[in-house]
Amino acid sequence: MKRTVTLLLTLALLATAGAQTRADEVVRAIIDNQRGDSGRVTITLTVQRPARTTEYVIESIGDGHDRSLIRVIAPAREAGQAFLTVGDNLWLYNPRLGRALRLPPSARGDSFLGSDIAYRDLAGRDLELHYQAAITAEGADSLELTLTPRPGAPTPYGQIVITADPATHAPLTFIYYDQRGQAVRRISFSEFATVNDRHFPTRIEVVNLLREGERTTVVMSDYTFGIEVPEACFREAALARGC
């Protein structure tokens, strides 16, 4: 009897661990798809506010992990601004000052170019690091995962519900909830491109669910993935002259 209970408990633990491992793997695959591979891409960023709409054209170079170089090409008044992210370190280049400023890591949570996207949404793997994933629904068309913060995780959210394509693990939506169960932010992914077995969303829409009329759309074009990105692209000097 005792042996049977032990066996059942062991099996239950193994099953839980297995489910956890699978959920973690799915999250990793989703983020891999979201981030894409190392490469170069042109982004059109549209920031909608109740009274105005601003459009930016940006060139982004990334290693597919936690390093990226982003340079603003248009509009003319913003052109030349550049952002370099290497892990938790963030630099901003201001062409008018002609110098790069190192921003505190807290700036990673700040709004990118006044949009609804934060620097941490563009690079890094916070969802893997700070959240524990569980598969909460699995259907033919969609796979749902609920991410809850790990103890002491530096996140203010109560949970994030992710939906993804069950076959390709391409991300479909990320919904961020506050700690009162209210959805505060939704990120939708669409128009996927398949590059090197990765299903990369080329259109991302971020909606602030607390403020009506505030949304940001990211449309990617001219992308090349799986390329060798020179190390020089992730050095401070690349901010001013690009790479």
Added chain:
Amino acid sequence: MSARAAGTARVSAPSTRQTLNLLFRLAWRNIWRHRRRTILLIAVVAYATIATVFFWGFMDGYAESLLSNQARLLTAPVLVTTAAYYDDPDPANALPSLDFLAATADIPSAPRLDFFGLLRSPYTSQGALVRGIMPGLEPAVSVIPAHVRAGRMLTGPGEVVLGKTLAEELDVRLGERLALDVSALAGPQAAGLVTVGLIDSGLAAIDAATVLVHLDDARRLTGVTTATGVAFDAPRGQEGAVAARLQDYLPPGVQAYGLMQLMGDAVRFEIEGSRLSMVPIGLLFAVFAALAVTSTVLVSVMERTRELGMMAAIGLAPKQLSRMVVIEAVLVTAVGWLVGLVLGYLLVWIFATWNIFGPLFAAFGEAFAALGLPAELYTAISPLYALYALATVACAAAFALLIPARRVSRLNPVEAMRTE
């Protein structure tokens, strides 16, 4: 010759002391012959004295409240830190060691680690000066723990206590988690902290900006292994002396700063300046009260012209008459002063014992909290106020000498006796 001499001795002028004695008795009798007028005069002087005592009690109490707030809420009674940190409050300039605490164990103290961080809620983010503390030691040097009105004070790592207004701005409630991003010696670091308490001190600077975390969290986030400063307890008014005493135990480069140094020039000048600017107002009180006394004495002199003329006719010299008038003014003012002192000190004692002003000002709204007025505001009590109020008596005597007494000294007895 001897009879003449004896006669001369009989009619010789009385001594100055005798004259003054006589004038004093006459003046005392005169003031009580016109009871209603005298009571009115006493009331005027008493009112001015009460106002003066209360005015200074309030002003000193206000300044003392500001100083106490500075010592127990905003800074520390005495702070030991490096000279470098005092000039540039960067965690990189933290204390090299806390070994000196062994030698200063008889004075209650609490290590603190202050650093800048970014607080993130799901709705917004805000930069703030975060203070790492030892929850068990902090109450010895600060009253902030006593102002945790909702929830509780920190008990361990992983928790945060926020000012009420700051929590409202971040839209964070008790039990909810905040993200804190920091960049210091340890490089980029972040922590998720659960909000366990909200501070409601009634002081805008505290309620809108206070962020308390456990010292262990602060050390992990900043990479500082000691503290940026150690706050020491000191009785109000003795902060400088305690700082000087502590200095003997501190290693080179580490300084003990008393409250006055910590407050900064702006706050110190504001407190000292506001006190100085009140001196003319206090003097004005005294002058107005003295003028009221003088005008009453003047009316009294005019009403008594016939009587005073009679006194002059029976031998009272003009100088003696005017002296008598001055003595009358001084006597009445002195009685009024004594009555005013009793009532004035009773009033400041009441306001110094019970926090009547705090709720009164709080009822006027947030503006008073923004001005730095604390939720608890008591009047001060000092024997000096009696001296300040004495200025009224002095002014009354001076004015009485100038106006009614001069009028009396110029009195023509014959004309005065004809006056109806």
